[in-house]
Amino acid sequence: xxxxxxxxxxxxxxxxxxxxxxxxxxxxxxxxxxxxxxxxxxxxxxxxxxxxxxxxxxxxxxxxxxxxxxxxxxxxxxxxxxxxxxxxxxxxxxxxxxxxxxxxxxxxxxxxxxxxxxxxxxxxxxxxxxxxxxxxxxxxxxxxxxxxxxxxxxxxxxxxxxxxxxxxxxxxxxxxxxxxxxxxxxxxxxxxxxxxxxxxxxxxxxxxxxxxxxxxxxxxxxxxxxxxxxxxxxxxxxxxxxxxxxxxxxxxxxxxxxxxxxxxxxxxxxxxxxxxxxxxxxxxxxxxxxxxxxxxxxxxxxxxxxxxxxxxxxxxxxxxxxxxxxxxxxxxxxxxxxxxxxxxxxxxxxxx
Numbered sequence: 014x015x016x017x018x019x020x021x022x023x024x025x026x027x028x029x030x031x032x033x034x035x036x037x038x039x040x041x042x043x044x045x046x047x048x049x050x051x052x053x054x055x056x057x058x059x060x061x062x063x064x065x066x067x068x069x070x071x072x073x074x075x076x077x078x079x080x081x082x083x084x085x086x087x088x089x090x091x092x093x094x095x096x097x098x099x100x101x102x103x104x105x106x107x108x109x110x111x112x113x114x115x116x117x118x119x120x121x122x123x124x125x126x127x128x129x130x131x132x133x134x135x136x137x138x139x140x141x142x143x144x145x146x147x148x149x150x151x152x153x154x155x156x157x158x159x160x161x162x163x164x165x166x167x168x169x170x171x172x173x174x175x176x177x178x179x180x181x182x183x184x185x186x187x188x189x190x191x192x193x194x195x196x197x198x199x200x201x202x203x204x205x206x207x208x209x210x211x212x213x214x215x216x217x218x219x220x221x222x223x224x225x226x227x228x229x230x231x232x233x234x235x236x237x238x239x240x241x242x243x244x245x246x247x248x249x250x251x252x253x254x255x256x257x258x259x260x261x262x263x264x265x266x267x268x269x270x271x272x273x274x275x276x277x278x279x280x281x282x283x284x285x286x287x288x289x290x291x292x293x294x295x296x297x298x299x300x301x302x303x304x305x306x307x308x309x310x311x312x313x314x315x316x317x318x319x320x321x322x323x324x325x326x327x328x329x330x331x332x333x334x335x336x337x338x339x340x341x342x343x344x345x346x347x348x349x350x351x352x353x354x355x356x357x358x359x360x361x362x363x364x365x
Contacts, residue, residue: 021053034076037256038332044088051201054167069196074141077258082332083362092143097123105209112202113143130234131160131207136241143200147191149184153241154217158184162206166198187263213237250317256326262297262354269293298322304345314338336363
C-alpha cells in the first residue's frame with residue numbers, strides 16, 4: 014500500500030521486501046521511499062526521510078547485493094530514474110551518462126546498440142547502475158572503475174550534489190569510497206567513457222574459448238557480451254528460478270609468499286595477480302569447494318551445486334540461516350587454509 018504520493022517520490026510504510034531482493038528473503042522495512050527524480054533528495058533530507066547518523070537510510074538498488082539477515086531498522090531508499098544519454102564524443106571516445114535506477118544489463122545492451130565498447134565483459138551482472146561503482150563490479154578481466162569517468166552523488170552531510178572524478182572514487186578490488194562510507198553519499202548517476210574503436214578484452218580465461226565455440230574469429234564487443242552471457246548462464250543460477258545474490262564471497266587477497274606456499278601445498282589452487290605487486294588473488298570458489306561445501310544444503314539455505322561461490326535460497330530460508338551458513342563456510346576455509354573470506358553482499362540486520 015502506498016501511503017503518500019508526491020511529485021518525484023512515493024512513501025510506503027511497513028514495506029515488504031521479499032520481491033525487492035534476489036535472495037527472496039522475507040523482511041519488512043519501516044519505510045520505503047521510492048524516488049523518480051533525484052532532485053527530490055534535498056527536500057527528503059530536510060524532512061528527515063533520509064534517516065540520521067544512528068539509523069541512516071539504506072539505498073537499495075536491484076536487491077542483488079544485499080542479504081537481509083533481519084529487518085532493516087532505518088528507511089529504505091530506491092532511486093527509480095533510469096535515463097541513459099550520450100553527453101559527448103571526441104576521437105571515438107564517447108561519454109555516456111546513466112541514472113542510478115537503470116538496470117545494469119539494460120545499460121550494457123544500450124551501449125552495444127550504439128556501437129560502443131567497454132562494458133561488454135560486464136554483461137548480465139544483476140543490479141542497477143547506481144550500485145555498480147559502489148561495489149566496483151567486475152567480471153572476466155574488467156572492473157567497472159576502469160570505465161567510469163565520473164560519479165554523481167548526493168552528499169547527505171553537505172545536503173548537496175557532488176560530481177566526483179574517477180580518481181576521487183578510490184576504486185579497488187570490489188571496493189570504493191562509497192562502500193567504505195556507505196551512509197554518506199547516495200549515487201544518483203554514473204558517467205562512463207566508452208569507445209567506438211578499441212578492441213574488446215578477451216584475455217580472461219574462458220572468453221576466447223567461448224568465442225571459438227561460437228565460431229567467432231574477429232570478436233566485436235557484441236560478440237564478447239554474447240560469450241559472457243553464455244558463460245554466466247552456464248555457471249550461475251538464475252535468481253528468477255532460485256534465490257541468490259550471485260557470488261557471495263570475494264576472492265581473497267593474500268601476501269605473495271602465502272599464495273606461493275598455499276599453491277605448493279595444494280596443487281591446482283588458482284592464483285592470480287593483484288593490483289599490488291606484493292599481493293596475490295586466490296580463488297574463493299576453489300577454497301570453498303575444497304572444503305566440501307559445493308551443493309551443501311541446510312534446510313532451504315544452501316550452496317549452489319553449480320558454483321561454490323553462490324549461496325542459494327531453496328524456497329523459505331531466512332536471512333539469518335543463510336548468514337549462519339556463510340559464517341560456517343568462512344570458518345572452515347580459515348581453519349584449513351588460513352585464509353579469511355569476506356562477503357560481497359551488504360549484510361543488513363546483523364554483523365558479519
